[in-house]
Amino acid sequence: MKADLEARNLNKTFGxxxxxxxxxxxxxxxxxxxxxxxxxxxxxxxxxxxxGYLEPSSGTILFRGQNITxxxxxxxxxxxxxxxxxxxxxFQGLTTVENMMLAFAAMQITGTSFLRPLHDAAVxxxxxxxxxxxxxxxxxxxxxxxxxxxxxxxxDIAMAMVSKPALLLLDEPTSGVAISEKFSLMDTxxxxxxxxxxxxxxxxxxxxxxxxxxxxxxxxxxxxxxxDAAPDVALADQQVRQFVxxxxxxxxxxxxxxxxxxxxxxxxxxxxxxxxxxPTLRIEKxxxxxxxxxxxxxxxxxIPTGAMMGLIGRxxxxxxxLMRSVMGLVKPTSGHILLDAxxxxxxxxxxxxxxxxxxxxxxxxxxxxxxxxxxxVIPAWATKTAGANQRLQWIYGLIPEITDLSSRSGMxxxxxxxxxxxxxxxxxxxTRLLLLDEPFEGVAPALSTRLIEIVSSLKSEGLSVxxxxxxxxxxxxxxDETFVIERGSVRPYK
Numbered sequence: 088m089k090a091d092l093e094a095r096n097l098n099k100t101f102g103x104x105x106x107x108x109x110x111x112x113x114x115x116x117x118x119x120x121x122x123x124x125x126x127x128x129x130x131x132x133x134x135x136x137x138x139g140y141l142e143p144s145s146g147t148i149l150f151r152g153q154n155i156t157x158x159x160x161x162x163x164x165x166x167x168x169x170x171x172x173x174x175x176x177x178f179q180g181l182t183t184v185e186n187m188m189l190a191f192a193a194m195q196i197t198g199t200s201f202l203r204p205l206h207d208a209a210v211x212x213x214x215x216x217x218x219x220x221x222x223x224x225x226x227x228x229x230x231x232x233x234x235x236x237x238x239x240x241x242x243d244i245a246m247a248m249v250s251k252p253a254l255l256l257l258d259e260p261t262s263g264v265a266i267s268e269k270f271s272l273m274d275t276x277x278x279x280x281x282x283x284x285x286x287x288x289x290x291x292x293x294x295x296x297x298x299x300x301x302x303x304x305x306x307x308x309x310x311x312x313x314x315d316a317a318p319d320v321a322l323a324d325q326q327v328r329q330f331v332x333x334x335x336x337x338x339x340x341x342x343x344x345x346x347x348x349x350x351x352x353x354x355x356x357x358x359x360x361x362x363x364x365x366p367t368l369r370i371e372k373x374x375x376x377x378x379x380x381x382x383x384x385x386x387x388x389x390i391p392t393g394a395m396m397g398l399i400g401r402x403x404x405x406x407x408x409l410m411r412s413v414m415g416l417v418k419p420t421s422g423h424i425l426l427d428a429x430x431x432x433x434x435x436x437x438x439x440x441x442x443x444x445x446x447x448x449x450x451x452x453x454x455x456x457x458x459x460x461x462x463x464v465i466p467a468w469a470t471k472t473a474g475a476n477q478r479l480q481w482i483y484g485l486i487p488e489i490t491d492l493s494s495r496s497g498m499x500x501x502x503x504x505x506x507x508x509x510x511x512x513x514x515x516x517x518t519r520l521l522l523l524d525e526p527f528e529g530v531a532p533a534l535s536t537r538l539i540e541i542v543s544s545l546k547s548e549g550l551s552v553x554x555x556x557x558x559x560x561x562x563x564x565x566x567d568e569t570f571v572i573e574r575g576s577v578r579p580y581k
Contacts, residue, residue, distance in 0.1 A: 089116045089151070091254050091286050092137065092168070097146035099132055099310075101499055106132040108310045110146070114254065119277070120288040121297040121318070123331055124307030125531045126503020130290045133307070134256050138170050139163040141499070151253070165194060167253035173262050173290075173502050175243035177231045183242055184227040187214035190246035214249065220279040221245045233377050235403025236449075237264045237272055244276055248283055255280055257289035259502065261296055262528050264402060266558060269293065273300055292531045294332055298322060306331050332532070367392045367520055367551035368413070373422035375405075375412055375575075382408045384575040386422070390520070390551045395542075397562045397569035397580070398555040405575040406555040407449060410522045414446045415439055426520065441470035445517020449525040451509040455498035459489060459508050462497050466516035475515070482511045486541055503530040510541070521545070521552045527561045535561060 090113050097110035107129045114120055122130050135141040137148060139160040148156045155163060164170075178186050191210055218224040221241045226234060231242065240260060247255060260276055261269040277300055280287055291297050297304060297318065304321035306313040308330045314321045321327055366389040375383040383405050390396050400406050411417040413424055415436025424431040431439060445466070453462050463482065467475035483490045489507050492500065500508065506526065513521055526542070527535045543565050545552060554562050559569055559580070569580035 090114070090149075091116050091118075091151060092288075093147075093149040094133075094137065095147040095149070097133070097136055097148070098144045099136060099141060100144050101495060104495075105310050106499070107136070107143075110312060112305060112312070112315070114286055114288055116253075116286055117284075118286050118288075118303060119301055120286075120303045120305060121301035122288060122290045122305050122307065123292070123294070123297055123321075123327075124313075125331060126506075126534045127501045128307040128331075129310040130307050131258065131501050132310070132499075134170065134258060134288075134290065137163070138168060138256060164250065164252075167250070168256065169247040169250060169252040169254075170256040171240075171244045171247045171258060171260065173259040175236075175239040177239060177243065177246075179232045180230060182228050182230055183218065183223065183234070184211060184214055186231055186242060187218060187246055187249060191249045194250045217245050217248055217279075217283075218242075220282055221248075222275050230378055233380050233382075237268050237402045240264060240272065241275060245279070248279065248285070251283050252285055255285045255287050257287065259290050259292065261291065261293055262502075264557075266560075268402065269296060270299070294322065365392050366390060367427060368553070369423075369425040369428075370409075370413075371423040371425070373409075373412060373424065374420045375408055375417055376420050377408070377417070382575050383412065383419075386572075386575070386577045388570055388577055390553055391567075392551055393546075393549045394567045395546060395552045395554070395565060397559060397566035398553060398572060398577075399557065399559050399569060399580065400555075400572035401557060404572045406572055407524055408575075409572065409577075410446065410448075410524050410553070410555065413439075413520075413522060414444065437469070440466045440516035441472065443517065443519030444522070445513035445515065445520070446522045447509045447513040447524060447526060449528060451505045453497035453500075453505055453508060453512075456496055458494055458496055459500070460493040462508055463489075463511045463515055466512060470516070478515055482514050485514070485544065486511055488537075503534045506530055506534070506538070510538070517550065519551065521550050523552065523554045525555055525557070527556065539565060 092114040094110055094112040097107055099107040110133055124130050132141060136143050139158050139162065142157050147154060150166060150168060178189055188210055191214060215224055215227060218227055221244065223238055223241050223245065226238055231239065244257065244260065261272060264272055273296055301318050304318050305315045306321055306327045313326050314324045322332065368390040370386055370388050373383055373386040386409060398406055408417055412419055413431065415431065419432060426442065426444065464475050464479055467478065486507055489511055492504060510526065526538055530538065539561055554566065556562060570577050571580045
């Protein structure tokens, strides 16, 4: 088989930190290659060098024999290498087919001709054909901000396919997708890619997805390649099992079980009853509609002071909309959101951080050109909160992993590192109430366990916390109570 991509002796350093060291990879025409590794192992750095978002410190990148080292992302995409992102990069407020047509336009000549494809019937027809291959053509005229996470992921990948690339790079395609939907999503992706005859390299933490869909596995650790082999060989390798999968998984692909001995026990029933008398957050008969579509239906729940509550539901059930409503990013059509008996609906969204509400969005939303430390203290700057440095030092003590990252810019962090920074930023503002939207999605099993330890330690801080997940895999031994959200309605979990 002919080689589509050759990476030769790639190295990348950020100051004294080596993010990639002596990387040698060849991807042949028609291959499906999985890239695995713990968060911060070098996976995203490798992909960013290939796609032009980072320039290697040394080494060479060849695409079908042509040296593309140091090319810009636009140049790289135009010769046949395209990518999707862990967090779907969509144009909010536009429809699905309009997003596709903009992606097509971006591949054309810059200047006055940029918008011409948006008015071309032939371009629209081509975009609809690709949407059909990915089984999302029924959403063609639906605004993307109302789409479920699984559909958004498929759209992001479909947008990368408008130019029929020779090589498609997927960054955690099943991240944020419910466990019950991940295989159907990957089946759709693989069938769609196969019909367009593209080679694929995908980053993934779910070992079951890797073993089922990859023809080859490349395992990273500390910026180096541990193993490059067939899935059965790579996943059985002792170093891969130790540093990537974790022995507790026994190669099953299931998530690493939580060590309950390290988690503080739920407080006794009497204390729980006492908390119920003074809820920090009370939501009463909340209704939210977006573009005429009813998302939340008469939602009522309470988060007692000092309690940790779970909210589980499949993609599109309304978890994120509920949290965004509390933060003021979505306007309810009716109902009340009370923080210490004060109705938040009457308070501007930008003021909610100043009254002690912290929010960790699923897609992290870091400012890429700011340092980690600056990203964390943004809420304190915006609200002119006193004692920001003292709060920052407390956060560093709680999450020491980010101390060494404090001077790095947000754009060079791995997905898992970005999750830690987003949590730290939420803690900077969240002195009363903390909202964590899918905090365990898109992170390696080892980091998921670490995040649980951090979240569990917040019990001793007296914070009221609401954590959303697609299921209770991670939080069932941590939360005091769990709610289920289905089609916008909330009920206790039984």
